[in-house]
Amino acid sequence: xxxxxxxxxxxxxxxxxxxxxxxxxxxxxxxxxxxxxxxxxxxxxxxxxxxxxxxxxxxxxxxxxxxxxxxxxxxxxxxxxxxxxxxxxxxxxxxxxxxxxxxxxxxxxxxxxxxxxxxxxxxxxxxxxxxxxxxxxxxxxxxxxxxxxxxxxxxxxxx
Numbered sequence: 758x759x760x761x762x763x764x765x766x767x768x769x770x771x772x773x774x775x776x777x778x779x780x781x782x783x784x785x786x787x788x789x790x791x792x793x794x795x796x797x798x799x800x801x802x803x804x805x806x807x808x809x810x811x812x813x814x815x816x817x818x819x820x821x822x823x824x825x826x827x828x829x830x831x832x833x834x835x836x837x838x839x840x841x842x843x844x845x846x847x848x849x850x851x852x853x854x855x856x857x858x859x860x861x862x863x864x865x866x867x868x869x870x871x872x873x874x875x876x877x878x879x880x881x882x883x884x885x886x887x888x889x890x891x892x893x894x895x896x897x898x899x900x901x902x903x904x905x906x907x908x909x910x911x912x913x914x915x916x
Contacts, residue, residue: 764872785809819906853900
């Protein structure tokens, strides 16, 4: 196992733990103080504390509050660039009928030579996330499990 693979494994394990306990502030602790995070729909964030403010705000609001797991479907280690490229599955909780609702993004993680995370870039189609969220909300509504925030989102997405 390469050091880069070990760094990615730590990242994945930390995200799994955060998804379970909801402490999204800890997500930012994986980044160096001067790291960057490029999120194509929300913008670029520079520095650990800017990343922290954004991730806490985003992941503690609907629909992220309904996402329960973020496993990698696959990953590629690119040692010459200190990068790991992976597909992250964003899996919603069961809306009440046992169905699985998810959308994926490609993530490029860049580590320094000591295995510290210095950059993350998430690439995805926002429309696919909106469609998945709308479909999930419709099922949750049918089963009486949609929150008030979800109802507002569903109305905004065209019900």
